[in-house]
Amino acid sequence: MSKSTVAVIDYGMGNLHSVASALQKVGDGVTVQVTDCPDTIFAADRIIFPGVGAIRDCMAELKSRGLDDVVQEVSASKPMLGICVGMQALMESSEENGGVECLDVLPGQVKFFGKDLRDTDGERLKVPHMGWNTVSQRIDHPLWEGIADNSRFYFVHSYYIDAPDYVAATAQYGxxxxxxxxxxNVFAVQFHPEKSGETGLRLLxxxxxWDGGQPIFRPVS
Known part of the structure; x- marks a missing residue:
């Protein structure tokens, strides 16, 4: 692996220690920088955009630190991985907190699961969706290399993504x-790879x- 730098964007809303530790574990020779400095972010070879918590607070912190424009700019030019609320912030808008405008990097909305969520057997499902769930790959992508289809990843979220034009994987929860x-050059996941054991580490x-190049997608059967 060539020497490179990864900027983990710090806007006060991510599990940054876990993400940075996971990157350092799998990235031999990679320099991991947890930062809110635009110059450092622009200079990095790759970008991680993490996040936990409410989208209203996420967007407020991004704007207060001047990082909203930074994320939009680097998302157009560098390999970027959005994680959880970081993924949701890349959408057009979210139903959370009465409706919040997001960064509009990717077309799609963030929707609430609802108060009466049930599985196919009619059993009530708890919200937030918390725990391990099967992820079904929908395209062939370099980030899935060495990861079996229908592998399990760890989720924690009360709102879900609806972005049908760019689906790389799905999961079922009601x-x-x-x-x-x-x-x-953007890949984004609702689950937490840093909490998903060896499979999550493989994705990282x-x-x-990954150089951010777009592969020729082949639907995964």
Whole structure:
């Protein structure tokens, strides 16, 4: 693996220590920088955009630190991995907190699961969706290399992505969740790879090898 730098965007809303530690574990020779400095972010080879918590607070912190424009700019030019609320912030808008405008990097909305969510057997499902769930790959992508289809990843969220144009993977939790999205140099996941054991570490390792190029997608059967 060539030497490179990864900027983990720090806007006060991510599990940054876990993400940075996971990257350091899989990235031999990779420099991991947890930062809110625009110059450092622009200079990095790859970008991680994490996040936990409410989208209203997320957007407020991004704007107060001047990072909203930074994320929009680097998302157009560098390999970027959005994680959880970081993924949701890349959408057009979210139903959370009465409706919040997001960064509009990717077309799609963030929707509430609802108060009476049930599985196919009619059993009530708890919200937030918390725990391990099967992720079904919908495209062939470098970030899935070495990861078996229908592998399990760890989720924690009360709102889900609806972005049908760029689906890289789905999961089921009362509704179909667009669990991963891919658009050119941006890949985004609703689950937490840093909390998903060896499978999650493999995805992060794949990201550190990815040059952001768009592959020829082949639907995964």
């Amino acid at each position: 509704v179909e969740i667009h669990a991963a999205l891919s658009c050119e 390792s794949n990201f550190l090898r």
